[in-house]
Amino acid sequence: MIRAQDIVTQLTSHQLTPNKSEGTAYAPVNIALIKYWGKRNSELNLPITDSLSVGLRTLGTQTRISICAGQDQITLNGLLLATDHPFSQRTSRYLDLFRSSPAMRFVIDTKNDVPTGAGLASSASGYAALVLALNDLFGWQLDKSQLSVLARIGSGSASRSLWDGLVHWQAGTQSDGMDSYAVPLNQTLPDLRIGLLTLSAKAKPISSRAGMKQTVEGLSLYPAWKPMVDAHLAQIIPAIEQGNIQEIGQIAEHNALAMHATMMSAFPALCYWLPETLATLHTIWAAREQGLPCWATLDAGPNVKLIFDQAAQADVERLFPDVQIVRPFGINLP
Ligand code: 2P0
Numbered sequence: 580m581i582r583a584q585d586i587v588t589q590l591t592s593h594q595l596t597p598n599k600s601e602g603t604a605y606a607p608v609n610i611a612l613i614k615y616w617g618k619r620n621s622e623l624n625l626p627i628t629d630s631l632s633v634g635l636r637t638l639g640t641q642t643r644i645s646i647c648a649g650q651d652q653i654t655l656n657g658l659l660l661a662t663d664h665p666f667s668q669r670t671s672r673y674l675d676l677f678r679s680s681p682a683m684r685f686v687i688d689t690k691n692d693v694p695t696g697a698g699l700a701s702s703a704s705g706y707a708a709l710v711l712a713l714n715d716l717f718g719w720q721l722d723k724s725q726l727s728v729l730a731r732i733g734s735g736s737a738s739r740s741l742w743d744g745l746v747h748w749q750a751g752t753q754s755d756g757m758d759s760y761a762v763p764l765n766q767t768l769p770d771l772r773i774g775l776l777t778l779s780a781k782a783k784p785i786s787s788r789a790g791m792k793q794t795v796e797g798l799s800l801y802p803a804w805k806p807m808v809d810a811h812l813a814q815i816i817p818a819i820e821q822g823n824i825q826e827i828g829q830i831a832e833h834n835a836l837a838m839h840a841t842m843m844s845a846f847p848a849l850c851y852w853l854p855e856t857l858a859t860l861h862t863i864w865a866a867r868e869q870g871l872p873c874w875a876t877l878d879a880g881p882n883v884k885l886i887f888d889q890a891a892q893a894d895v896e897r898l899f900p901d902v903q904i905v906r907p908f909g910i911n912l913p
Contacts, residue, residue, distance in 0.1 A: 581755040583622055583732045587676040590725050594717055595679035597646055602716025606707035606740045607639035608699045610773060610876065610884055612831040613811050614838045615735050615748065617795045617804065621788075623756045624735040626748070627795070628808040631815060632736075633907050634743040635773065640704035642689040644712040654688045673706070673733045677713055699775070706733030707740035727760035744908065745819060766819050767908045768827075774873075774885030774895055774902040778855040787879035790842060790849050797845030804841050808834070828874030828886040835876040853881040866898055873898075 609632035617627040651674060653660050653667045660667045674685050689708065693699045710730040714721055721729075723741050727748075731738035739746040742763040751759030785793070794801050811834045818826035842849040856877065863875050863885070871894050873887040885902065887895055896902060 581623070584676055586623065586728065586732065586755060586757070590721060590729060591677070591717065591719055593679075594719055595677060595683070597716050598718035599716065601643055601645045602712040602714070603641075603643045604708045604711030604715055605639055605641045606704045606711060606737075607634040607636050607743055608693055608701070608704045609634045609736065609739045609746065610699075611736070611739075611878070612827065612876065612886075613808060613815060613834050614878070616838045616841065617791050617801065618735070619750075620754075620756065621792070623759075624731050624733075624738075625756045625759050626735055626750045628805050629750045629812055630736075630739070630748045630808075631812065632739045632746050632748075633768075633771070633773065634740065634746065635699070635905050636743050636907055638693050638699065638704075638905060639740070640689060640691050640693075640701060640708040642687065642705075642708040642712045644688075644709070644716050645686045646716075647684050647686050648682060649684055651684050652686045656690055670709070673709070676732070677717075702734035703736035703740045706730045706737035709733065710737070711741070724760045724762065728757065731756070731759065764819065766822070768819070768822060768824060769908045770822075770889045771824055771827075771907055772885075772887050772889055772892055772895075773905045773907060774887065774899065775905065776859060776883045776885065776899055776902055778859060778883065779853055779881045783851060783880045785849065785851075790851070790879050793847070793849050794842050794845045797847065797849075799841050799845035801841045801845070804837070807837050824886070824888045825872050828872070831876045831886055832874040835878075839877060851877070851880050856881045856883060859883045862898065866894075871895070871898070 611630050611632045613631040615626050615630035619625045619627050650662055651671045653670055655666055691701045693701050707730045710726050714726055727738045727741050739748050739761045745764040745766055746761045747764055748761040811830050815827060815830045860875055863873055872891050873885055873895055876884045876886060885895060
């Protein structure tokens, strides 16, 4: 079986000596319009299906990295974390892939400007920024598809956070995963708006990593997922090319609800929704009946993200006064 260390060695050619004092990088959060749910290899985070996302441009992770001796020092949002903190442990385990000797340790300072509790996976922007910062520190000069492979080994969705805009992560078929990386799409959707609704800021009871496993192994409707993703991709790519935000919203909402249906049908069942989640969905559906072109997507958590055209923005803000609106392809208004 191919190990993560073999992939890292192949890509970095043992170039694990810093060529500058500090590496720095920024990477955006991404929201999947077609979701990644289910793996064919959990060490390399190789997915069962393709997925497609849009970057949130101004919301992301900024990371600085340098080397030291002793132990890894990991600072998250200004707080130095204990070495037994789960975030430190996961980060250090990933960094084990990049040490020239066991004594080589890293100082990491990472900041997420993601709104607290909005249910935005900071692991996506986090691992993408970390890989970009390592590339800067070690001077690998890898191209973005190679960096996407390295980021994917940290967290699957991070493979898509190397770019702004629309990004397609191709599942690939190779057992070493060297064909499983993301590629940016050329199209832009300047009128696209994403609305973030924070319904609960509590930590989710089960990680997406564990949730995917439970769904794939849990006698669920999961076998229907791959054909559905294939059909959704075949529909959404032309809709993107035509700049048809309504159709993009329709497909994305169907895809997200289908993903949650696979979880709910697992045994034991998995449901990330809270009563507020369902109430919000009903509010959106009722408003849509009244003519508001707005769709929902949900990730592995209870919070809802809205997909709409800028022309609907005032109505969306009236319906959801607390919504945080992001312009993935333009300047954010104050
Ligand atoms: C996505 N999610 O496509 C989907 C939709 C959650 C629901 O990617 O185990 O944190 O690190 O590969 O990347 C969350 O999964 O999982 C995710 P790992 P990751 O955005």
